[in-house]
Amino acid sequence: AQKITQTQPGMFVQEKEAVTLDCTYDTSDQSYGLFWYKQPSSGEMIFLIYQGSYDEQNATEGRYSLNFQKARKSANLVISASQLGDSAMYFCAIYSGGSNYKLTFGKGTLLTVNP
């Protein structure tokens, strides 16, 4: 079985500051992928960033970066220069298993960016 743990139900950050959202995972598969999604209050899930288990470099997409520490089984999301529009729920997810894959989401972290 695979599992995602997001220990921060809510986080606050000041506009223009950086924030780290925690995600730890557990899987017995050697090959897997880690995703982060953003869900604004409108409900639509927005793909942010992806990290493969064999990728040696941390993934980056604009202001988003994924701090991947394989030995610690953590895949934290770092948002630099926070903006008011970053206020949303953030979900970490793990995918493994090839064609008959398993996909598991964390419970999410509600990020609030203060002006």
Place this chain on the structure above:
Amino acid sequence: KAGVTQTPRYLIKTRGQQVTLSCSPISGHRSVSWYQQTPGQGLQFLFEYFSETQRNKGNFPGRFSGRQFSNSRSEMNVSTLELGDSALYLCASSLGGGLYEQYFGPGTRLTVT
């Protein structure tokens, strides 16, 4: 390019009824996945369709079914509705299948009374 559309956006049904939700993927996308989101269970994967074939399925009872048409549009059906089926149902499409860079629709909010 139009995004993923889901209809209806809101739905109220009575326990025991059945419901059909619709999802139109982004033009050219052949994979459609469905998810259920509830406050208690969080976000859970239901199933994925690719080229009219169900390619993968999450851990849900047989009351949850789906299909995909030749134009890649997909429908999800829930029979014999239970109160616990009240949820936001999200659909996502991707170009080549799998989960990388899925694009999600706005969801259908189903309330079972």
